[in-house]
Structure formats: C-alpha cells, structure tokens
Amino acid sequence: MSKVQAIALNTFKEAVRDRVLYAILAFAIAMIASTLALATIGAGMGPKIVRDVGLGFISIFGVIIAVFIGIGLVHKEIDRRTIYTIISKPIHRWQFLLGKYLGLVLTLFVNVAVMTGALMVLIFSVEGVWDGRLGAASAMIFLELMVITGIAVLFSSFSTPALSAIFTLSFFAIGRLLEDVMLFGDLYAGPLGRMVIRGLYYVLPNLGRFNISSEVVHGLPLGEVVSGMTVLYGLLYTLALLSLTALIFQRRDFR
Amino acid sequence: MVVLKTEGLTKEYRSGFWLTRVRVLHDLNLEVCEGEIFGYLGPNGAGKTTTLKLLMGLIHPTAGRAWIPGRDVSDVAVKAKVGFLPENPSFYDYLTGREFLHFYGELFGIPYRERVKRIEELLDKVGLSKAGGLQLRKYSKGMLQRIGLAQALINDPQVVVLDEPMSGLDPVGRKEVRDLILDLKSRGKTVFFSTHIVPDVEMICDRVGIIVAGQLIRVGPLEDLLGGEVECIEITASGLDEAAWVQVKEWSIRPPVERGEKVFFAVKTEKDASRAVELLVGRGVSIHAVLPQRPTLEEHFLQEVARPEHSRRGRP
Ligand SMILES: Nc1ncnc2c1ncn2[C@@H]1O[C@H](COP(=O)(O)OP(=O)(O)OP(=O)(O)O)[C@@H](O)[C@H]1O
Numbered sequence A: 001m002s003k004v005q006a007i008a009l010n011t012f013k014e015a016v017r018d019r020v021l022y023a024i025l026a027f028a029i030a031m032i033a034s035t036l037a038l039a040t041i042g043a044g045m046g047p048k049i050v051r052d053v054g055l056g057f058i059s060i061f062g063v064i065i066a067v068f069i070g071i072g073l074v075h076k077e078i079d080r081r082t083i084y085t086i087i088s089k090p091i092h093r094w095q096f097l098l099g100k101y102l103g104l105v106l107t108l109f110v111n112v113a114v115m116t117g118a119l120m121v122l123i124f125s126v127e128g129v130w131d132g133r134l135g136a137a138s139a140m141i142f143l144e145l146m147v148i149t150g151i152a153v154l155f156s157s158f159s160t161p162a163l164s165a166i167f168t169l170s171f172f173a174i175g176r177l178l179e180d181v182m183l184f185g186d187l188y189a190g191p192l193g194r195m196v197i198r199g200l201y202y203v204l205p206n207l208g209r210f211n212i213s214s215e216v217v218h219g220l221p222l223g224e225v226v227s228g229m230t231v232l233y234g235l236l237y238t239l240a241l242l243s244l245t246a247l248i249f250q251r252r253d254f255r
Numbered sequence B: 001m002v003v004l005k006t007e008g009l010t011k012e013y014r015s016g017f018w019l020t021r022v023r024v025l026h027d028l029n030l031e032v033c034e035g036e037i038f039g040y041l042g043p044n045g046a047g048k049t050t051t052l053k054l055l056m057g058l059i060h061p062t063a064g065r066a067w068i069p070g071r072d073v074s075d076v077a078v079k080a081k082v083g084f085l086p087e088n089p090s091f092y093d094y095l096t097g098r099e100f101l102h103f104y105g106e107l108f109g110i111p112y113r114e115r116v117k118r119i120e121e122l123l124d125k126v127g128l129s130k131a132g133g134l135q136l137r138k139y140s141k142g143m144l145q146r147i148g149l150a151q152a153l154i155n156d157p158q159v160v161v162l163d164e165p166m167s168g169l170d171p172v173g174r175k176e177v178r179d180l181i182l183d184l185k186s187r188g189k190t191v192f193f194s195t196h197i198v199p200d201v202e203m204i205c206d207r208v209g210i211i212v213a214g215q216l217i218r219v220g221p222l223e224d225l226l227g228g229e230v231e232c233i234e235i236t237a238s239g240l241d242e243a244a245w246v247q248v249k250e251w252s253i254r255p256p257v258e259r260g261e262k263v264f265f266a267v268k269t270e271k272d273a274s275r276a277v278e279l280l281v282g283r284g285v286s287i288h289a290v291l292p293q294r295p296t297l298e299e300h301f302l303q304e305v306a307r308p309e310h311s312r313r314g315r316p
C-alpha cells in the first residue's frame, strides 16, 4: 500500500507544482466571488442564487480539473516514457493505476475544499452565518468527480488526450441527462426502445444522483437525497471503472 | 550460476495501416552468469531495446520466456533485485534529484532512514551531490543519465540492466560509467548492458552478444569473438641498406611505409616474421617493434553486420 501511496503523492505533487492548476483555481474563486453581485437581487432570491450559482461553479471547475488532468494522467506517463522506470520496479500495474487515480482524487479533494471554503466565507460575509449544508452538496460533487475521473483515466489508459477528453465529456453529459432520458423513454419510446434505454441506464453513470444542489439551495431536507446507497453507487461505479482500466492496462505494451 | 536467461524469446509488433506483423526479435536464447559484465551489441534498430523491455516486463513476448534470478519476468517480485536504466531516460522533471530518488526508494519499500543514507551515497557515486536539490528540469543530458543510473541502483540490485548507459555522455562521463560498471562487478553484481559502440564493450565486457536484425548472431567471451588468429605482423625497423630494402619490399604483404628514419612493413605469419627479423638483424638493421595485429571487435562487428543475410528485415 505504501507503493500506491508513493505514486499518489507523486501525482499530487506534479499537480500542485503545475501553475496551470493555480490559474484554474484562481479563476474559479474569482467566478465564485462574482456571484456576490447577485446577492442583492430582491424578494429574498439573492441568497439562493448565490448558493446555486456558487455550487454550479464548484462543479464546473471540478469537472474541468478532473478532465484536464485525468485525460493525460496515464497517457503522459507512457508518452514521456516516465512509466518505464516505474513498471520496472516491483510494483503491479494496477498499483500504479490506483496510485495515479488516488493522486488526482486527492488533488480534486483539495481543490473542491478550497472552492467550497471560498463560497462559505463569501456567504458568511454577507449573511453572517455559516451554511454547513454547502459542505454536503460539495461532498456529493466530489463523489461525482471521483466517477468522472475514473472515466477519464479509463480512456487515458488506451487513447490520446484529445480523444479521451471528447469521450469523457460525452459520458459526463449523458450521465447528467440520464434520468431525463429515462423519463422520456418511459413516456414515449416503444417497448424495444424502452429496453435499450433501461439497459443504458444501468450501464452508464447516473450522475444526476449526485446533484443535491436544489435541495441545499431551497433548504429542503437532505435525508432523502444523501443516502448511503448513493455513496455506495458512486464508489462501486468507480471501482468497476478502475477494474476495467486495470484489465486493459495489464495487457498493454509500453513501446 | 545463470542469473538471467531467455528461451525462444520472440517479439512481433503490429504496425502500419494494415497492422502487418513485423518480427523484431527472433527466438532469442541467452544466458548471463552471475558476476559477469555482458555487452549486448547491435546496430540501430537491431532489437536491443526490445529485448530489454521484454526482460523488464514493459512489453509482453509473442513467444518464449525470460527469467531473472530463477523467476519468470512476469512476476513483479523479480524486480526487487533488479535495476534498470531505460534508453534516453526521461523523468519527472518537477522533482529534485533527491525527491526523485526517494520516490523510487519508496517503490522498493526501503525505510526512510536507510533511503536517506543510500541516496547520499548514490548521489556521491554518480557525482551529483551538489545538484541533489535541483529540479530535474534544470539537469543537463549527462546529469539526467547519471541520476538515471542512481535510480537503477537504489535497491542495491543483484542484476543491473542498462540500455545504452553511455549515450549522451562526454568522454569523461563515459569513463565514469565504465568505472561504475566495473565497480558493480567487483561487488559481485551482474551487469547486462546494450550499446552500439564497440570500444565500450571491448574495454569492460566479459562476454558479448551481437544482435543484428533481431537475431543473436554471435555470443561468447570477448577473446573468442575476436578470434585468437593473427591477421599479420607489423615490423618497425631502421637503418636499411639497398639490399635490405629490396628484401623488405619482397616480404611485405603491403607496400612498406617510410616515416623519418623508420620503415614500417607487415608480414603474413609468425614464421615469416622470425625469418625477416633474423636476416635484417644479421645485416645490421635495427628492429624497433614486432607487433602481431589482431582484428578488432569493431572489424568483426562490421563484418557481421555487412553479411547479406542480415541486411533484410525479418518477417515471420
Ligand atoms: N512500437 C513499435 N512498433 C513497431 N516497430 C517497432 C516498435 N518499436 C521498435 N520497433 C522496431 O523494432 C526494431 C528494433 O527496435 P529496437 O528499439 O529494439 O532497436 P535497438 O536495437 O534498441 O536500436 P537503437 O540502437 O537504435 O536503440 C526496429 O526495427 C524498430 O523499427
């Protein structure tokens, strides 16, 4: 396990020593801060809009970082041949993959935490209260990012960064819309179409499950939406993605 | 004891639009013994790197097997006792030299205190003590090669596999790497390294394998490959009179050369040489040198590579 940890920390180190990450983060915080302008909108809507847009930014920039780093995570190691000296050490290929994945997840965790902190400080400065429910929303955003990172790493293990970006973003879009597609299918599709859509529903990542922003924003109870099942779903889906990646990766020639 | 062995090791790549199969390594059978320096010599594109990657489990063989200390190379545990330096290595350039070595030490599970000690030793050995705190992106090519060597030795390996360890180094650097390899041997380690530069092999190797177009065509101790046979014997003399000159011209297998006082000529056999020296000395000619000329490994190598059956690319 210490080997996985060494690779994860090295991956994290690479990310935090890259100036681009700071640029993205600074931009994200600037965007979150700009929601302050919306706080004064009348009829009590201001606080809700600030929360809604703020969480939206956290999610968007989280996805940007996950995809931006994730698509090159494995490909870059092969392309720059840094992988040669790693695979020639007493370490399993899956350990390498898991380490890379966890390194990026750690990077995302820190980034989401910083952005969430910024949003909370912002809201505190306006309303004078700490809104802990934002933390729950961010935790679910983070869980979604874990799945998206898994998808990015899967594609990164056998395809180029550009293609991986396209694939990952497509999966992200489909994953977000999946529940709507399902509803649509139940309403309008024929029996065969309904079966196909149901099949896809179980295979594709249902990212909508992780979106609890509206409950948080409108002050609805979270008990129903934040369930152990959702967390389990995210973790199992990620595990499946990583297993598939490891399977592909094991057979690869690094040439 | 054999510490590295391949049996029928074969690699085919699929390449091009039609994914045609190209065999880049044919049925390699190789044994490297404990404590020896084995030079793996071949021209560009011969299949040296392919062989080393197979040994390190970076690529999977199409056929055949390879063992390092008794275990199949697909078993990752093998690598605990192996050190590897890839060709033109490229590393995480955001790490400092020390961080870099710590990272690899962690991959071997070496405890922190031991790592620190070992890293300082290694940095000293490869002459990078002062540059240990510098990020690798600020290293020169030669420095990268050195830190790469240090990385390969972090686990005090039994078997060290190096892909062109001297490439990119200046003459001083080459000598240092040669000394380092000899030092490993003196500590009982086995070194297997590839190169296309003959003198590197000639200077330090116990045994040599020559690979051309994916086939191992010669393997053996250096002396055997050089063939004990003498090509000709070169004689240096001075103070020749007319008659001696006529004689020398007659004996010499190539036109004699005059440089200042001295005359250089060559005869075919040792018998001819003794006769010539005896006669010349009898005439009052002074003899300065009698040197048997053996073909160099370089000449052997060029001969082998030039053979027509090796010039085509192998296809299965
Ligand atoms: N990924 C690949 N796909 C297809 N063919 C390859 C691939 N890598 C190497 N080859 C071919 O395999 C052959 C052997 O290559 P290899 O890199 O093992 O040679 P080498 O002996 O190390 O040469 P050099 O001295 O130039 O490093 C070459 O003909 C090369 O074109």
Ligand SMILES: [Mg+2]
Binding pocket: B048, B049, B050, B087, B163
């Ligand atoms: Mg090579």
